[in-house]
Amino acid sequence: MKKLFLSLVAVAAIGTLVLVACSKENSKNGTTVKIRMTDNPVNAEAVNVDIQQIRVKFREDSLGGWMNLDTHAGVYDLLGLQNGVDTLLAIGVVPADTLKEIRFVLGANNSIRVAGIDYPLSVPSGSESGLKIKVDKRLNGTLDSLLIDFDAALSIHQTGNGDYQLRPVLKIK
Template sequence: MKFQLLLPLAVVAALAFTGCSEDNDAQNQAKLEVRLTDAPGDFSRVSLDVQQIEVHLKDEADPAGWEKLNFTPQTLNILDYVNGRSALLVSTDFAPGDLKEIRLILGSNNTVTARDGEVYTLKTPSGQTSGVKLKLDKATLRAGETYQLLLDFDVAKSIVERGNWKPGNDKKERYLLKPVVRLVAQEITGGIYGQVTPAAALPQVLAIRSSLTPADTFSTNADATGAYRLQGLPSGTYRLEYFPTTTAPTNQPAYHSAVRTGVVVVNNQLTNVPTVGLAD
């Protein structure tokens, strides 16, 4: 199958895919997020059976360069993800380095539902074998940053009706799936910083973007002065949770957890959070 790729990439800012960094080793990792969005088409539903997502880390000619991402096979109605909405397919910690390509392996249960409610099978001969491959241009994952790959699926151009098909013919033969996908890569550089008291509580800080399912969670620990900073956060509204990791000395107020809601992160900006106290 021949795929039309609308490139070059727009490399703008770093990415996140659902995951939680729970130890210092995560500071040496990048975050990789893969999302799917759609340009509308004249159908009521388009179900895409995505079985596997891989990225290529080496020279294009090296077949050993493909690495599977942590993805749960699923069938998506891609018409649910239009007008700025997107499906979060992958969110994971990833080793820093260059990405060369991304590939979606499709299953056989791809269908399109017409406006009259009739369901037709989408034939995807190449998509089921070698996969839908998209090349990346200068996509570099850096430690401590988040990188997002947005797959912009164009339904109107991707679903092709056979010219000789007529009502009464085999429904499996009406439509072909020839994916037209625009690939947008961006670095995400938003962040949050602030101060926790007392510093002796050695608090852990979680930033949770709960508008996603499952929620997108990032974590860090405050330093010896109580200062903390979370970087590489995608734009959105976050809930911050603070947890002391030790107990207060005898005859001092007990340490307790705290929550701050409605913390807004904007790309390319750092959001300051007022000081949070963890002692009565």
């Protein structure tokens, strides 16, 4: 089963690379970047994450701050994003420069469904400073698409009092 899953991930990665390589969406002021999301399996019926904004940051000396991408804000069930399924979260024209970080700003509507019961997922600093991913990737003058694996299985922790906490594990695929 694990071998099949790894094969599917490899096929999805190759397909993404082919799409990125074949795309020629250029801009005089920079490049277009797309942020996509997928997930690994977890023992729950639903894992809902409220994504409000995606921000990107480039080299310290180039822009000096965060850029907001055009984000498809909403509540996403991570379990619907498994086995090669992903979704477009954000897109925007950015400088052809070195992308250093991606920040996910979360809202308050995060939850997990276990045995038919919805439980709130608390997210330490998710709506304040956001969840950051270190990237260090040079974006060229063509379309760049980054696939983020929001690993629900490693991100969800049940506390001693039965509450659930989301400490996101995010990886670039």
